[in-house]
Amino acid sequence: MTIALDLCPSEALASVAAGLRAGSIVPYLGPGVAAAGALATPMTPEALAAFFGTKVALPKRARGNAWASAQHIESFKHRRTVTAYMDEAFGVPVPPTPFHARLAALGLPLIVDSWYTGEMRQALAQHDDWAEVQGITRAGIGEDRWFRFYGPDGGEIDARRAAAAATLLYTPHGSTIPARNFLISDADYVEVLTEIDIQTPIAECVRERRTGRSFLFAGCRFHDQLLRSYARQIMKRSSDTHYAIVDLQQLTRNERRFLDEQNITPIDTPLDTALEQLIAG
Structure with a gap:
């Protein structure tokens, strides 16, 4: 399904809604989808960096950068301290939105949730036959693993069971639920990015389900090279x-270039308006 560039936003969204219903479009959700209901929870990398700054004195190079801030804390305190701060930052559950509920009800083959708060998992909890593959840090685990699989009850499952689920939720950066897995420090990402070109850190079941499908980015920004690199590889x-x-x-020059390079059609409309139309569709 191709959306013509001269379509108005409402026409483009109607086509996207049809693609979601057909399972031919993969939602790639950013924190912007749920930001309005998040209260004090950090819902941007910059807000998370600011939170870290309330806990420790950060060097100038780390201020405003969540990954550098986490690396500074990990280096001068301990990885357990980073995890404890992440638990505190995301300790108050962020409720799923009606858009999360709509996606959960569609039985989509693949959904990507790129933030740590777990709204999509909460929405899927109202349904059966789904599983989650979650990116994990390898810091201190003593295992050659890039991800873990979880069932609806939060228990760890094997790859075969996850691959058999009707809906697969992919949380590439980890999540506060169900097991407090967080990719957050520079060291975490250096490890992943050294191999992501050959796709090792992305589970085979994710690679299979994305094949031939389009992506819809909602509530995402790509103003940071790391965020662009991850999306490009997924x-x-x-x-x-x-x-x-x-x-x-509001897009930066690098964001515009990223959209052009990846053949991503921009739908220039307020996010809440767009999500309402997709829910109705």
Whole structure:
């Protein structure tokens, strides 16, 4: 399904809604989808960096950068301290939105949730036949693993059971639920990015389900190179047409270039308006 560039946002969203119903579009959710209901929970990397700054004195190079801030804490305190701060930052559950509920009800083959708060998992808890593959840090675990699989009850399951589920939730950066897995420090990402070009850190069941499908980016920003690198690798070998709900006036030059390079059609409309239309669709 191709969305013509001259379609107005409402027409483009109607086409995307049809693709979601058909299972041919993979939602790639950012923290912006649930930000309005998050209260004091950090819902951007910058807000998370600011939270870290309330806990420790950060060097100038780390201020405003969540990954560098976490690395500073890990280096000068301990990884357990980073995890404790992440638990505190995301300790208050963020409720799923009606859009999360709509996606959960569709029985989609694959959903990507790129923030730590777990709203999509909470929405899926109202349904059966789904599983989660979650990115994990390898710091201190003594295992050559990049991800773990979880069932609806939060218990760890094997790859075969996850691959058999009707819906697969992929949380590439980890999540506060069910097991407090967090990819957050620079060291975490250096490890992953050294191998992500050959796709090792991405589970085979994710790679299979993205094949030939388009992605819809909602509530995401790609103003940081790390965020762009992750999205680019998750999209590999998928369709050559994708969509993003954006405010074109707020995009950085690098974000615009990323959309162009990845053939991502921008849908320039307020996020809440777009999500309401997708829910109705």
